[in-house]
Amino acid sequence: MSVVIPNEIVKASGMSAEELMLELVILLFQKDKISLGKASELVGMNQLRFQRLLAERNICIHYDVVEFQEDLKSLQERGWL
Numbered sequence: 001m002s003v004v005i006p007n008e009i010v011k012a013s014g015m016s017a018e019e020l021m022l023e024l025v026i027l028l029f030q031k032d033k034i035s036l037g038k039a040s041e042l043v044g045m046n047q048l049r050f051q052r053l054l055a056e057r058n059i060c061i062h063y064d065v066v067e068f069q070e071d072l073k074s075l076q077e078r079g080w081l
Helices: 007-013 017-030 036-042 047-056 065-077
Strands: none
Touching: 007 017, 017 036, 017 047, 036 047, 036 065
């Protein structure tokens, strides 16, 4: 499923589409809606870089066993493990 964000919203935000996507992903991560691995994947960053970005914003990294298992599954699906 794709979500289309009207240009009016992007324009009103004063951000590029990429910046808006980053902010949305960070918000979803903060609200425990997506894992660290999924968040970094969605914004096209490796996890370490995404963690640094979160640290720069003083956002706590909540990483539990379930998220670890999701990340392992994701890595296995890509053939990286």
